[in-house]
Every structure is written in structure tokens, then in C-alpha cells.
Amino acid sequence: xxxxxxxxxxxxxxxxxxxxxxxxxxxxxxxxxxxxxxxxxxxxxxxxxxxxxxxxxxxxxxxxxxxxxxxxxxxxxxxxxxxxxxxxxxxxxxxxxxxxxxxxxxxxxxxxxxxxxxxxxxxxxxxxxxxxxxxxxxxxxxxxxxxxxxxxxxxxxxxxxxxxxxxxxxxxxxxxxxxxxxxxxxxxxxxxxxxxxxxxxxxxxxxxxxxxxxxxxxxxxxxxxxxxxxxxxxxxxxxxxxxxxxxxxxxxxxxxxxxxxxxxxxxxxxxxxxxxxxxxxxxxxxxxxxxxxxxxxxxxxxxxxxxxxxxxxxxxxxxxxxxxxxxxxxxxxxxxxxxxxxxxxxxxxxxxxxxxxxxxxxxxxxxxxxxxxxxxxxxxxxxxxxxxxxxxxxxxxxxxxxxxxxxxxxxxxxxxxx
Amino acid sequence: xxxxxxxxxxxxxxxxxxxxxxxxxxxxxxxxxxxxxxxxxxxxxxxxxxxxxxxxxxxxxxxxxxxxxxxxxxxxxxxxxxxxxxxxxxxxxxxxxxxxxxxxxxxxxxxxxxxxxxxxxxxxxxxxxxxxxxxxxxxxxxxxxxxxxxxxxxxxxxxxxxxxxxxxxxxxxxxxxxxxxxxxxxxxxxxxxxxxxxxxxxxxxxxxxxxxxxxxxxxxxxxxxxxxxxxxxxxxxxxxxxxxxxxxxxxxxxxxxxxxxxxxxxxxxxxxxxxxxxxxxxxxxxxxxxxxxxxxxxxxxxxxxxxxx
Numbered sequence: 001x002x003x004x005x006x007x008x009x010x011x012x013x014x015x016x017x018x019x020x021x022x023x024x025x026x027x028x029x030x031x032x033x034x035x036x037x038x039x040x041x042x043x044x045x046x047x048x049x050x051x052x053x054x055x056x057x058x059x060x061x062x063x064x065x066x067x068x069x070x071x072x073x074x075x076x077x078x079x080x081x082x083x084x085x086x087x088x089x090x091x092x093x094x095x096x097x098x099x100x101x102x103x104x105x106x107x108x109x110x111x112x113x114x115x116x117x118x119x120x121x122x123x124x125x126x127x128x129x130x131x132x133x134x135x136x137x138x139x140x141x142x143x144x145x146x147x148x149x150x151x152x153x154x155x156x157x158x159x160x161x162x163x164x165x166x167x168x169x170x171x172x173x174x175x176x177x178x179x180x181x182x183x184x185x186x187x188x189x190x191x192x193x194x195x196x197x198x199x200x201x202x203x204x205x206x207x208x209x210x211x212x213x214x215x216x217x218x219x220x221x222x223x224x225x226x227x228x229x230x231x232x233x234x235x236x237x238x239x240x241x242x243x244x245x246x247x248x249x250x251x252x253x254x255x256x257x258x259x260x261x262x263x264x265x266x267x268x269x270x271x272x273x274x275x276x277x278x279x280x281x282x283x284x285x286x287x288x289x290x291x292x293x294x295x296x297x298x299x300x301x302x303x304x305x306x307x308x309x310x311x312x313x314x315x316x317x318x319x320x321x322x323x324x325x326x327x328x329x330x331x332x333x334x335x336x337x338x339x340x341x342x343x344x345x346x347x348x349x350x351x352x353x354x355x356x357x358x359x360x361x362x363x364x365x366x367x368x369x370x371x372x373x374x375x376x377x378x379x380x381x382x383x384x385x386x387x388x389x390x391x392x393x394x395x396x397x398x399x400x401x402x403x404x405x406x407x408x409x410x411x412x413x414x415x416x417x418x
Numbered sequence: 419x420x421x422x423x424x425x426x427x428x429x430x431x432x433x434x435x436x437x438x439x440x441x442x443x444x445x446x447x448x449x450x451x452x453x454x455x456x457x458x459x460x461x462x463x464x465x466x467x468x469x470x471x472x473x474x475x476x477x478x479x480x481x482x483x484x485x486x487x488x489x490x491x492x493x494x495x496x497x498x499x500x501x502x503x504x505x506x507x508x509x510x511x512x513x514x515x516x517x518x519x520x521x522x523x524x525x526x527x528x529x530x531x532x533x534x535x536x537x538x539x540x541x542x543x544x545x546x547x548x549x550x551x552x553x554x555x556x557x558x559x560x561x562x563x564x565x566x567x568x569x570x571x572x573x574x575x576x577x578x579x580x581x582x583x584x585x586x587x588x589x590x591x592x593x594x595x596x597x598x599x600x601x602x603x604x605x606x607x608x609x610x611x612x613x614x615x616x617x618x619x620x621x622x623x624x625x626x627x628x629x630x631x632x633x634x635x636x637x638x639x640x641x642x643x644x645x646x647x648x649x650x651x652x653x654x655x656x657x658x659x660x661x662x663x664x665x666x667x668x669x670x671x672x673x674x675x676x677x678x679x680x681x682x683x684x685x686x687x688x689x690x691x692x693x694x695x696x697x698x699x700x701x702x703x704x705x706x707x708x709x710x711x712x713x714x715x716x717x718x719x720x721x722x723x724x725x726x727x
Contacts, residue, residue: 072668075690079477079690079693083477100476100478101478103476103478103479104476104477105479194671195671246582246673247561247673248562250579250581250672250673251556251561251581252560252563380691380692381691381692381693381694384691384692387671391673
């Protein structure tokens with residue numbers, strides 16, 4: 001524990017020193033200020049830097065320092081920094097962490113900025129901008145968004161003589177294909193079936209006609225018949241041994257299994273596109289299709305938001321930068337570099353063009369039937385319960401309905417706390 | 419050889435020269451930076467932690483006083499007891515590293531030339547980032563492609579998912595913990611060994627004692643103050659283990675994590691993931707108490723086995 005405190009304190013001290021240095025240069029030239037902009041993705045840093053450069057061109061008085069923290073440290077650093085007054089000025093936010101920050105008054109209210117800059121909020125997917133709204137106020141402009149699809153390995157499909165997935169696929173088609181594609185002799189599995197909420201069971205529960213958290217965020221619905229159906233989609237695949245076991249997927253993440261060509265299908269988000277595109281071993285072997293439909297079509301959607309720190313020393317400049325981050329120029333840079341699917345409507349074509357080998361339109365079309373990622377209450381707390389409670393169902397040690405009920409009870413207990 | 423020759427060197431006793439007042443002020447001035455650092459980085463956070471443990475502290479915003487609620491909840495929290503058992507087991511395993519270190523230290527002492535090379539080799543993990551160590555061992559323990567299972571398969575043993583199956587995780591941590599601690603232990607014990615006068619060994623050899631007998635009758639008893647010190651350090655370090663848990667069970671939803679949390683991991687999760695900083699603080703205070711009790715107990719027990727000259 002001591003070590004963590006020291007690390008946190010040292011970090012805070014380092015950040016203070018940094019801001020002290022930039023503070024000096026402020027004084028020297030009168031109006032020049034430096035803003036930090038934090039993210040957690042090495043992959044996206046070049047695009048973030050390009051956006052910062054573009055902003056600086058138009059605003060020579062403001063210097064933007066792009067700061068990349070490892071994912072493992074990002075949230076602790078942000079939390080300690082925000083509490084201690086040393087957080088970055090601008091930073092990426094996620095819907096499931098957002099509420100604690102908004103509730104705690106740590107984020108810049110963007111409502112005035114939106115009005116002053118005539119920002120048209122209808123350019124963003126409503127599901128994403130809604131997830132950054134708290135108490136009727138908008139605290140982050142959507143940066144990007146993602147929906148889910150079936151990433152599949154064409155070479156493995158060809159080898160097994162299975163037709164590629166397309167928009168006619170039902171659950172049954174997916175289950176059958178997964179079994180046919182599985183080849184224990186070669187160590188190949190039809191699909192990766194981890195206990196994955198966003199790319200996995202949330203979607204199937206919705207497809208079964210169920211819901212995840214009720215509208216007022218007071219209770220979950222995992223134990224309902226549709227909830228159990230949605231979970232069974234995955235446990236059936238585990239039972240049929242058409243997926244690596246949970247232990248295998250703990251040691252080697254599903255996405256790595258897919259990249260190593262050990263699984264033929266991986267249900268997940270648009271955000272992997274660039275990684276697969278850059279992987280030479282996967283050249284010409286990968287494509288994407290819509291998620292199969294159950295009772296209906298559905299996918300959860302979410303996106304990163306660009307938020308500002310309420311304790312920033314340069315609130316005016318910060319708002320200017322945040323407005324720029326939410327604008328079309330920043331979106332175009334993200335799209336043209338193939339970095340992510342930008343949230344800004346009409347800027348997505350360059351992203352599609354940057355990786356023409358994939359049917360990326362699938363992810364944009366999916367917005368028609370997308371549902372916001374549920375984030376009620378203390379989301380990081382109840383989300384952490386999934387593996388613990390659903391694990392026995394995945395490994396076949398407990399009937400799915402029982403595990404789902406226990407999971408629901410545990411989640412509801414967290415939701416009941418304030 | 420006379421008995422006086424085998425007499426062990428004594429510590430200098432008696433008072434040092436008195437410190438005069440001006441010197442005292444100088445001394446204070448010199449220790450001030452360290453003292454201020456200690457107050458700001460240790461004492462203040464410590465006091466804050468104790469206060470927080472009696473409060474409900476959200477991620478941001480005002481805390482509310484809840485009395486001993488956090489502690490009551492903690493004592494009834496099966497997760498905490500699980501973490502407590504995990505940390506206790508890990509500590510027990512890491513303690514096995516002490517006899518290993520004693521044996522190795524004695525062996526290295528026998529090496530004439532190149533002693534330093536061995537010390538450096540064993541010391542390397544100590545100066546390596548725990549995060550890097552965790553990453554490397556994660557690969558070694560990988561159930562499908564890991565080095566360990568590959569080696570086991572050569573001798574016909576079925577591999578396991580060492581860091582994905584909760585039956586094995588703590589032991590997997592323990593092995594790494596022993597390896598990580600070996601370097602420091604060897605340095606301390608090595609220093610202790612060089613302090614044992616050669617004359618004692620010569621005398622016992624004349625009396626007909628063999629190597630093994632010398633080890634158990636001379637080396638271990640005369641090394642006991644160092645062994646005690648190393649044991650105390652190992653227990654404290656092991657009870658504070660966090661890095662290996664954090665790094666080796668990372669990855670999306672590790673199946674073993676729920677059953678494999680150590681006390682400090684639980685603290686981290688409560689305070690920094692779930693935003694329950696008051697509850698986290700209570701865990702930290704309880705851990706401090708556990709460490710204090712464990713250490714006090716060892717100081718008690720040492721009277722019966724540690725041999726001071």
C-alpha cells in the first residue's frame with residue numbers, strides 16, 4: 001500500500017513540477033498556455049498528436065501536450081490527479097467511469113460551449129452523447145463510437161468449407177458454423193466465447209428480446225427468460241467445445257487467439273480494425289459481418305468522450321480545445337488515419353476508405369439497431385462481478401438459469417446502494 | 419588455539435561522545451529534509467488513511483463519518499477473508515525462500531572465485547521492475563504456449579493453467595515471490611556469513627566436525643540474527659504483495675481473479691476501481707495491524723532461537 005501511495009504522491013509531485021514549469025513560460029509571454037491531453041492508447045497517440053498540431057496551428061498561444069498513460073494506470077492516475085488538483089486538462093472518458101466524475105463535479109460542463117460554438121449535437125450518435133449526460137448537462141463531446149460485428153477468418157472458413165457469415169445469419173447459423181469450424185486436431189476453435197459483456201452477452205440478451213438494466217437504473221434483468229437465453233448462446237458454445245475454455249481465454253485473450261488464427265470468429269467491436277489491418281499475418285484473411293439475429297437484431301454501442309478537468313487553470317482555452325476535439329476536423333483526422341470510427345456524422349467515409357478490405361460499413365449500419373451500453377449506478381463495481389458469477393455457468397458447473405439469478409441478485413445489490 | 423582466539427568480536431559498547439548543543443542544531447538541519455519527506459510522504463498519508471477508514475469516502479466530494487461501519491462490514495466480508503487466506507498462504511510459501519537462501523548463501527560462500535557473479539545473477543530480479551517480472555512469468559505460466567508446460571511435457575507431466583485456475587494461482591505467485599526475494603536475502607545472509615570468524619570452523623574441524631555438521635551447528639546458529647532479519651523482511655514484503663496479482667491475472671476477465679486476490683489487491687480494487695476509498699482505507703489499516711502483530715510475534719519468538727553473541 002505504501003508503495004502505491006508513494007507512487008501516487010511522486011506522480012502528483014512530478015505533475016505539479018511540470019505544470020509549474022509551464023506556468024513560468026505562461027508568465028514570460030503573457031498569454032501562452034499549455035494544456036495536457038491524456039489518453040490510454042499507444043495506437044491512437046499519433047492521431048491525437050496530429051489533432052493537437054492542427055489545433056495549435058489555429059491557436060498559436062495554446063500548446064497541447066499529448067500524454068499517453070498505460071491502461072493499467074490511467075484511471076488511478078486520473079482519479080488521484082482529479083482529487084489532488086493535478087489531473088490533465090483534457091482527457092478521454094468512458095461511459096462506465098463517467099458518472100462518478102460528473103457526480104463529483106470534476107468535469108467541465110460543456111453546455112455553454114455547445115451553445116456558444118453552435119455545436120449541433122445531432123451529429124453524434126444519440127446513444128453516445130446520452131451516456132455523457134448527467135443531470136441534464138453534457139460533460140463530454142463524443143470522440144468515437146463502436147458497435148459490434150463478427151470478425152471472422154476467411155482462411156479458416158474456407159478450410160472447413162463453411163459459408164462466410166452475412167446479414168441473413170441467425171443464432172442457429174452461428175452455432176452450427178462454430179461447431180463445423182472447430183478442429184481439435186489443428187487446435188482451431190469456431191469461435192471465442194469469453195465472459196465478455198460488451199462484445200458478447202449484452203448483445204445476445206438484447207437479441208433475445210431482453211434488457212440488461214431497467215430504465216431507471218435500479219435493477220438488472222439477467223435472470224429473466226430472455227436474459228438466460230442470451231447467456232445460453234455462449235454457454236452452449238462452451239458446452240459444445242466450439243470455443244477455447246475460460247482458462248485458455250484468461251491466459252491468451254480472445255483477440256490474440258483470433259490474431260493467432262486459433263479461433264475463426266470473434267464477436268467484437270470496430271476498434272480492432274486498425275490492429276487487424278496492421279497485422280501482416282492476417283492480410284487478406286479477415287473480414288467482418290453483422291452480428292447474427294436472435295428474436296431481433298441488436299448491439300450495444302458506446303464511445304469514448306473527450307472531457308475536461310473542472311480544476312484546470314485555463315478553463316477558457318480548455319473549452320476551446322474541447323470544442324475542437326468534438327468538431328469535424330478532429331473527426332476527419334481520426335477517420336483518415338484509420339484510427340477509429342469517429343462519432344461525428346458524415347466524417348466516417350475516410351475511415352471506411354482507409355481499410356477497404358473490410359466491410360466496415362457493417363459497424364455504421366449497426367447504429368440503426370444499437371442500444372447504449374448500460375452504465376447505471378456504480379458501473380465499475382457491478383461490471384466486475386460478471387466473471388465471478390457467470391464463470392460456473394460457462395464451465396458447466398451450474399445451470400445457466402441459477403447462475404443468472406445469482407448474478408442478478410449481486411448486481412441489484414450494488415445498484416441498490418445510492 | 420586458545421579460547422580467547424575463538425571468542426567472537428563484540429560490538430563496541432558504552433556511550434559515544436556527548437553531542438554538544440551547536441552540533442545538535444546542525445544535525446537537526448541535516449536530517450530535516452528526510453524528516454519532512456517522512457512526514458509528508460508517510461506520516462500524513464498514514465493519518466489520512468486512518469481517518470478515512472472511519473468515513474465513507476466517495477471518489478470525489480465530501481466524506482461522511484460512519485464510525486466503525488467499514489470495519490464491521492470488513493469482518494463480515496467473505497471477500498476480505500478470502501484475500502486474507504490468500505495473502506497468508508502466499509507469505510507461507512515465500513518463507514520457504516529463507517532456508518533456500520541460507521543454503522545458497524552457504525554454497526556461494528564456498529565458491530572461491532566468481533562469487534560476485536553468482537550474487538549478481540541472484541540479485542538481478544531485485545533490480546528488475548516487478549511489472550516486467552510479472553509479464554515474463556505470465557508467459558512462462560501460460561497454459562497453452564507457456565515455457566513451464568512445455569518443459570513439463572518433456573517429462574510427461576500434464577500442464578495446468580497456472581494463472582487461470584484458482585487452485586494454482588497463489589502457488590504460482592509464491593514461486594515468483596521466492597525468486598524475487600532471493601537476491602536481497604542472499605546479500606544479507608552473505609554479509610552475515612562473512613562475519614562468522616573462520617577460526618570457529620577451523621576449531622570445529624579439528625574436533626572432527628564435517629561440513630554438514632558445521633552448517634547446522636555453526637553456520638545456522640551464528641547466522642541466526644541475519645536469518646531473523648530476513649524472515650521479518652520477507653513476511654512484511656509478502657503480506658504487501660500486489661504487483662504479481664495485478665499483472666499476472668490481468669487480461670479480460672481472468673477466471674481465477676475472484677478467488678486469488680491478495681489483501682493489497684482487494685484494497686486497490688475497492689479504493690481505485692469501485693471508488694470505496696473509506697472501505698479501502700479500512701483494509702489498509704487492518705493490513706497494517708496484521709503486519710504489526712506478525713512482526714511482534716516474531717520478535718517474541720526470536721528469543722528462543724536467535725543467537726546473539
